Amino acid sequence: MNSDQNTVEELEQKAKNKAEQYNFNKLQKRIRRNTGQAIADFNMIEDGDRIMVCLSGGKDSFTMLDILMSLQKSAPVNFELVAVNLDQKQPGFPDHILPAYLESLGIEYKIVEEDTYSIVQDKIPEGKTTCSLCSRLRRGILYRTANEIGATKIALGHHRDDILETLFLNMFHGGKMKAMPPKLVSDNGEHVVIRPLAYCREKDIIKFSALRDYPIIPCNLCGSQPNLQRQNIKQMLNEWDKRFPGRIETMFKAVQNVVPSHLADYNLFDFKSINRDSGVINGGDIGFDKETLPESSVPSEDAIEFDPSLQLDVTNI
Numbered sequence: 001m002n003s004d005q006n007t008v009e010e011l012e013q014k015a016k017n018k019a020e021q022y023n024f025n026k027l028q029k030r031i032r033r034n035t036g037q038a039i040a041d042f043n044m045i046e047d048g049d050r051i052m053v054c055l056s057g058g059k060d061s062f063t064m065l066d067i068l069m070s071l072q073k074s075a076p077v078n079f080e081l082v083a084v085n086l087d088q089k090q091p092g093f094p095d096h097i098l099p100a101y102l103e104s105l106g107i108e109y110k111i112v113e114e115d116t117y118s119i120v121q122d123k124i125p126e127g128k129t130t131c132s133l134c135s136r137l138r139r140g141i142l143y144r145t146a147n148e149i150g151a152t153k154i155a156l157g158h159h160r161d162d163i164l165e166t167l168f169l170n171m172f173h174g175g176k177m178k179a180m181p182p183k184l185v186s187d188n189g190e191h192v193v194i195r196p197l198a199y200c201r202e203k204d205i206i207k208f209s210a211l212r213d214y215p216i217i218p219c220n221l222c223g224s225q226p227n228l229q230r231q232n233i234k235q236m237l238n239e240w241d242k243r244f245p246g247r248i249e250t251m252f253k254a255v256q257n258v259v260p261s262h263l264a265d266y267n268l269f270d271f272k273s274i275n276r277d278s279g280v281i282n283g284g285d286i287g288f289d290k291e292t293l294p295e296s297s298v299p300s301e302d303a304i305e306f307d308p309s310l311q312l313d314v315t316n317i
Contacts (some may be wrong), residue, residue: 007019024211028070031208034199035067042183044194045153047077051194052151054142057087057098057217059209060157064197067106068155083109086141088116094274110149118142124135139187146191154186158195160252161202164231167255173229177263179255201248247297 017091029056039045053068055061068081070100102109116137146154167179182198185191197205210215241248260269261282274281 024208025202027208027211028203030202031063031197031204032067032070035064035196036071037197039071039102039194039196042198044183044196045075045077045079047079049077049079049152050150051079051081051153052142052149052153053081053083053155054157055083055098055102055188056157057085057215058157058196058219059205059214060159060202062214062216063200063205063208064155064157065107070103077225081107082151083107084142084145084149085109085111086116086138086145087111088114088138090117094217096160097217101215110145112141112145116141128299136250143186143188143191152192154191154193156193156195157197159197159200159202159205161237161248163195163198163255164248164251165230168233169229170238172233177265188297228263239280 045051051068053061053065055065065081065083070296072079072081083102087093087095099109099111114137119137136183142154145151163180163182167177170176170178180195182195186193237248263269266272
């Protein structure tokens with residue numbers, strides 16, 4: 001191989017590296033922007049907060065911790081982060097991975113060891129799903145831990161797709177128009193739970209996690225089967241996303257743009273008091289009108305190919 005060939009290969013590799021860096025930076029900026037917007041919209045983080053970041057070892061919680069640490073450096077308010085992992089003593093759980101990773105970050109952390117695995121195995125008959133009991137036990141332990149470390153907020157890694165999946169699960173199987181709120185009070189009434197990734201797309205998190213090469217811990221160590229109903233909903237939404245670009249974004253906007261007067265919950269809207277003197281409410285009776293639906297105006301956020309003419313600036317990342 002002559003020097004000219006070496007030069008061409010070197011240039012091609014440099015161009016490839018530059019393209020990958022550009023795509024990573026753009027992806028990171030989008031996740032940071034979406035997370036920051038959710039935090040602002042729901043007032044998730046306030047000055048002086050001590051936030052317990054629940055770290056499961058999966059892509060979502062790793063990304064949440066990463067982005068919160070990044071935002072912490074430039075946020076207009078001061079807040080602390082404490083990473084917390086619950087070691088449930090599942091067989092084969094690699095208990096050395098998270099401590100080593102968190103030590104490398106230099107962040108305050110706490111590993112809580114509770115043998116919930118044995119409890120679940122004892123209480124749940126073989127072949128039955130263990131997730132419900134396991135989740136209740138886990139929540140109780142995390143609430144207790146939040147008190148122990150003086151946390152003012154508990155941060156969970158659920159993202160936009162989780163919220164929409166929960167909406168459809170409740171509609172299809174629970175008969176409720178209910179999703180997963182970005183901010184709420186915990187079940188025991190003692191804590192504020194936040195979901196900073198509420199505006200983030202799962203496919204962005206998947207790409208970001210792969211590029212960051214997090215030490216992912218598998219979630220199937222307990223042997224429990226996945227929630228098949230949720231998996232079916234996820235598959236349905238993914239198919240829609242492929243066939244109808246922009247539909248998922250529009251659906252999530254609908255969760256933020258509820259019109260109670262045009263639903264049928266008489267506990268939420270006072271239908272009984274409506275009479276001829278009430279006036280037209282929220283556009284009136286347009287239920288049978290033929291509406292002209294706009295073409296999807298949502299730009300594709302996947303179009304992040306490298307533009308050689310752009311000067312890459314990573315100082316603001």
